[in-house]
Each structure stands twice: as C-alpha cells, then as structure tokens.
Amino acid sequence: MRDFRYARISDPAEAVATLAAEPGARLIGGGTELVNLLKERIERPELIVDISRVPLNQVVTDADGLHLGALARMSDVAADWAVRTGYPAIAESLERSASPQLRNMATMAGNLMQRTRCPYFRAETDLPCNKRRPGSGCAAITGEHRAAAIFGASEACVATHPSDVAVALVALDAQVRVQGVRGERTVALTEFHRVPDEPDKETMLEAGEMIVGIDVPASALAGTSRYLKVRERASYEFALVSVASAVLVEDGAIREVRVALGGVAPKPWRLVEAERALIGVPFEPDAIRRAIEPAFAGARPLPGNSFKVELARRTVVRALSGEQS
Amino acid sequence: MPETKVTLRVNGIDHIIDIEPRVTLLAALREVIGLTGTKLGCDRGECGACTVHVAGRRINSCMTLAVMHDGDEITTVEGLVQGEELHPVQAAFVANDAFQCGYCTPGQLMSATACIAEGHATGDDEIREWMSGNLCRCGAYAQIVAAVRDAAAPDA
Numbered sequence: 001m002r003d004f005r006y007a008r009i010s011d012p013a014e015a016v017a018t019l020a021a022e023p024g025a026r027l028i029g030g031g032t033e034l035v036n037l038l039k040e041r042i043e044r045p046e047l048i049v050d051i052s053r054v055p056l057n058q059v060v061t062d063a064d065g066l067h068l069g070a071l072a073r074m075s076d077v078a079a080d081w082a083v084r085t086g087y088p089a090i091a092e093s094l095e096r097s098a099s100p101q102l103r104n105m106a107t108m109a110g111n112l113m114q115r116t117r118c119p120y121f122r123a124e125t126d127l128p129c130n131k132r133r134p135g136s137g138c139a140a141i142t143g144e145h146r147a148a149a150i151f152g153a154s155e156a157c158v159a160t161h162p163s164d165v166a167v168a169l170v171a172l173d174a175q176v177r178v179q180g181v182r183g184e185r186t187v188a189l190t191e192f193h194r195v196p197d198e199p200d201k202e203t204m205l206e207a208g209e210m211i212v213g214i215d216v217p218a219s220a221l222a223g224t225s226r227y228l229k230v231r232e233r234a235s236y237e238f239a240l241v242s243v244a245s246a247v248l249v250e251d252g253a254i255r256e257v258r259v260a261l262g263g264v265a266p267k268p269w270r271l272v273e274a275e276r277a278l279i280g281v282p283f284e285p286d287a288i289r290r291a292i293e294p295a296f297a298g299a300r301p302l303p304g305n306s307f308k309v310e311l312a313r314r315t316v317v318r319a320l321s322g323e324q325s
Numbered sequence: 326m327p328e329t330k331v332t333l334r335v336n337g338i339d340h341i342i343d344i345e346p347r348v349t350l351l352a353a354l355r356e357v358i359g360l361t362g363t364k365l366g367c368d369r370g371e372c373g374a375c376t377v378h379v380a381g382r383r384i385n386s387c388m389t390l391a392v393m394h395d396g397d398e399i400t401t402v403e404g405l406v407q408g409e410e411l412h413p414v415q416a417a418f419v420a421n422d423a424f425q426c427g428y429c430t431p432g433q434l435m436s437a438t439a440c441i442a443e444g445h446a447t448g449d450d451e452i453r454e455w456m457s458g459n460l461c462r463c464g465a466y467a468q469i470v471a472a473v474r475d476a477a478a479p480d481a
Contacts, residue, residue: 006329006346006392031389035349036369048346050393075382099458100445101436102370104382105389235457 001038008050012179012212018049020181020208027051027210029071029107032098033114040124042115042132056212057107061086065218070109070211074165075100077108087216089168089225089244096229097164099236109211112166112176112192113203116159116266117238119144130156130199138199141302147240150299150308152265157199158302160263162238166193167262168227170270171244174216180209189214193267202266221246221256228319229262230311239263241312243319249283259292259320264312271295271316278320289317331395335360336404346392351375353391354401362402362431366460373459376432377401383439385458402431405438414438417476418469425463433459437473446477 009015019025025047028034037043056069061082068077077083078094097103097111115121120129120139128137140148140158148158166189174189192204205211216222225246231237242262248255257278261269274295281291292313299309328343333350335358342357351368354360354377363386366374370388377386378400405412411419414437424430436459440446445455452473453466461469 001347003345003347006390008393028390028393031393032370032385035388035390038347039368048390050390052393099370099373099385100440100443100455101373101376101383101385101458102388105384235454 002041002044004038004045005047006050007047009054011054012051012056012210015049015051015054015210016179016181016208018047019210022047023207025049029110030073030105032102032106033110037115040122042122051210059083063218064215065222066090066216068108068214068216070213071107073104074098074106074108074111075103077165078103085223086218087168087172087222087225089171089222089227089246090165090216092227093164093168093229093242093244096227096235108165108214111163112169112189112211112214114161114163115202117147117162118159121159130196131159131202132200134198134200145302145304147238147263148302148305149265150301150305150312151261151269152195152267153300154196154199157196157266159196159199159266161193161265161267162263163268164227164229164239164242164262167242167260167268168225168244169214169216170268171246171258171260172216172219172222172225173258174214176211177213177215178205178209179212180206184212186215189268190270196266221248221258224248225258226319226322228315230315241308241315243312243315244268245316245319247283247320252283254278254281254283254288254320257320259316261312261316264308274316285317285321288320289313292316329392331392333358333391333394333397333399335399336401342391344391346390348391349387350377350379350389350391350394350399351386354386354399357391360401360403363435364428364431366429366432371460372429372432373436374429374432376435376459378435378439383436400435402434405434412438413479414441414472414476417472417479421468421472421475423465423468423472424461425465429459429461429463433461433469437469437476440473441477446473449474452477 026045056071058069060067084091128139229242246258259271274292277291364374366372370385375387
C-alpha cells in the first residue's frame with residue numbers, strides 16, 4: 001500500500017478538527033475495511049487518523065433505549081445481554097456477519113460506513129466503476145450482477161450495501177449521532193445512506209464529520225425483532241437477501257410491524273408501504289404474502305438477479321412468520 | 326514515510342521496533358520481529374491464517390496496522406507452548422489428526438484457544454459456527470471440530 005502519515009487521536013473533537021483541516025485524511029477504527037481498501041489502492045489517503053482508542057465504545061441501555069458508541073466492537077454489542085434480550089435483531093444480525101476475528105476488530109460506525117462488495121468496485125485492476133472513478137461507467141450492469149440491487153439502483157450504479165446490522169437498525173428506527181466542526185447533529189439511519197445519483201457519495205456525512213454514536217429507541221416491538229439471512233454458504237458470507245423484522249400480534253392479527261430488507265439495495269430497504277398494509281392482516285403466511293405483494297411492484301431487477309425478487313418476498317413471509325436462520 | 330518506534334509485547338517479551346505506519350501487524354510479527362509461526366494466507370481478512378490474540382481477543386493480524394497496537398499484549402502461536410509441554414489445544418490437534426499441510430494450523434490453534442475461552446465450544450454446531458473464520462484448504466474440518474470439542478471438554 002502507498003505510504004501515509006499516521007496520527008493517533010484521543011477525542012472526537014481532535015479527530016473532527018484534523019479531518020476538517022485535511023479533507024483527504026481517513027479515520028481508522030477497527031481497520032477491517034480501510035486496511036483492505038488501502039491494499040487495493042481504492043483509498044490513498046495522505047494521513048490516517050487512528051481513533052481506535054477514543055473512548056466511544058459504550059453499549060448502554062436506559063429508559064430511552066439503546067445507545068451505542070461509534071467505536072463499540074461488533075462482538076461486544078452482540079454479546080451484551082440487554083441487546084440480546086431487548087433488541088434481538090441487532091445481536092442476530094451482528095453474529096451472522098463476518099467472522100469472530102473480524103467482529104472483535106470491527107466497529108459499529110465502521111460497519112455503517114462499509115463499502116459495497118461489488119466485484120468491480122473491489123477489483124484488483126481498475127475496471128469501469130462510477131463509485132471508484134466517477135464517470136468511468138458501471139461494468140456490473142452488463143456484466144456480473146448476481147448480487148446486485150433490485151431496489152434503489154440507478155443507471156450509474158447497481159451496487160448493494162453489505163451491512164447486516166444496518167438493516168436491523170433501520171427496522172428499529174435507529175438514529176445516528178454525527179459530530180463536525182459546527183457541533184453535533186442527529187440523522188435518521190434511513191436518511192444516512194444515499195441512493196447512487198452520485199455513486200461515490202454514499203452517506204450524508206459532510207467533510208470533517210464523523211459518527212459518534214447510534215441510538216435505538218426503546219419499544220415493545222424491538223423485543224420481538226429477528227434477523228433472517230439468506231446466503232449461499234452456511235456462514236461467513238454476505239447476504240443474497242436478508243430481512244430484519246419485528247411484529248406484535250393481537251387476536252391473531254398484526255397490530256404493529258417493521259420490515260427492512262438487506263442485500264437488495266444501496267441502503268437498507270425499509271418496506272414502509274408493506275408495514276402499513278400489514279396492519280390488521282391475519283397473522284398467517286398467505287395473508288402476509290398478499291399484503292406485501294404491492295411493495296415489490298417497484299423492484300427493478302437485472303437479467304442476472306431477477307431471482308432476488310421472489311426470494312425477498314418469501315424471506316419476508318418467513319421472517320414475519322417467526323422462522324429464524 | 327518516517328519510521329515510528331512501536332512497542333509490541335509479544336508472548337510476554339517487549340519488542341521495540343522502528344516501522345512505517347503502513348506495516349500490518351502480521352508483517353511486523355513475521356518480517357520485523359521474526360516470529361514466522363503466524364501465516365499469511367489471503368492478506369485480506371478472509372481466511373484466518375493470520376489469527377493472533379491482541380489484548381485477549383482473537384483478531385486477523387493482516388487487517389490491522391502494527392503502529393495501532395503500540396503497548397498492546399499480543400499472543401502468537403509461539404506463545405501457546407507451556408515450557409516443554411504442548412498447550413492442551415495443540416495436543417488435541419495432534420491427537421485428532423487435525424492438520425495435513427499445517428499452513429492454516431497456527432491460525433486454527435489461536436482461533437480455537439480463544440473460541441474455547443469465549444465459551445463458544447459447547448457443541449459441534451457451535452464450534453463450526455464460531456470457527457468459521459478459519460479456512461482449511463486441505464479440508465481437515467471434521468478433525469478440527471473434534472480437536473476443539475476434545476480440548477473444550479477434556480473429561481467428557
């Protein structure tokens with residue numbers, strides 16, 4: 001990898017000031033994304049700012065909900081008893097990600113910031129990819145796109161966001177706390193990731209901003225949440241399609257529900273329409289399937305990934321019916 | 326870029342090395358300190374051959390920079406042996422024929438030791454899941470699972 005300067009920072013204000021002064025600098029937390037991107041020369045910063053020892057690794061539950069520090073490790077969040085019992089989809093999605101070693105290194109904020117696994121973006125040689133080199137084209141649209149998006153894509157980019165826990169967090173109405181030189185602001189996670197009108201601009205972060213925390217509101221619904229991941233290997237593989245869901249049932253009918261899809265879009269895909277349509281629907285697979293059908297009318301599959309539409313529909317039904325995998 | 330002085334406490338011994346920031350922990354252990362037990366497999370966090378313990382946790386040493394671990398306690402496969410005695414996990418791997426070429430084995434041993442200490446080796450399915458970050462091209466998986474099972478519950 002190319003040479004860079006290195007600086008270790010001990011508080012967010014220092015990190016933010018450094019980023020603002022040097023916009024080309026990159027933060028390193030767990031390193032599980034950045035070190036790869038450096039090796040592939042996808043990222044070539046002049047300065048790397050090590051925030052791994054900044055004390056932002058809290059996993060705290062209170063009356064308002066769950067508060068995760070940006071640098072909380074995936075493994076620590078997944079192992080936390082309050083997370084496992086009160087927000088099961090978060091623990092499940094984390095434990096179905098990556099490997100134990102990677103989960104011990106990777107941070108929650110880094111997980112949200114991770115970049116697509118599209119093979120053209122990650123290629124060792126420089127192939128047409130509008131994320132990597134704006135204007136160079138999208139080789140996936142006419143090439144290999146089995147894992148590509150069926151929602152939210154554009155003519156410029158069909159890549160998906162690979163995070164599992166982001167899907168669970170979106171389903172549970174998570175908010176992201178961001179710090180910049182002008183102070184702190186809060187962004188709904190549903191708004192945090194962008195669709196690829198400009199494929200190289202993936203998040204709402206402005207120059208000089210960093211994530212400092214993630215908050216999930218407390219609710220009875222959160223306690224019913226689940227994460228179902230469909231993939232081609234039993235473990236250590238990204239999702240083809242995944243679902244984070246939560247459902248409260250009363251007298252055999254759905255009273256409240258949340259559904260978000262992973263592996264199908266440039267960002268976790270919350271099925272807001274389907275959530276509305278499911279209220280009052282009998283809690284059984286056929287009725288659920290009929291109610292969610294219109295949410296898939298907007299799917300825009302490519303020739304090589306059209307199977308994802310039906311796979312996603314069935315996975316939503318399985319997830320809501322209580323099946324776990 | 327100018328080199329930085331970094332102190333890595335490896336297997337109980339302090340190593341003070343002068344390295345560039347871009348040197349991975351794996352490269353520092355192998356190329357600078359000379360502990361070649363830890364292996365380079367994929368160099369991208371996908372195979373687990375480079376697994377070591379840092380501050381008591383198993384990590385992929387190819388995916389982190391040595392300079393980030395200044396002052397940290399690191400255990401490599403060389404640190405498992407207890408005087409003249411094999412570590413119980415090493416002995417279990419030998420007894421269960423859990424390696425062929427041996428290349429993935431240091432990473433498997435470091436991962437298995439941590440897996441057991443974490444409490445994630447209470448059954449075969451759990452072992453398979455919690456050892457899934459370590460690939461074995463020779464396909465010794467069944468024997469590796471048996472070795473971890475034995476090492477986790479030696480009196481069973």
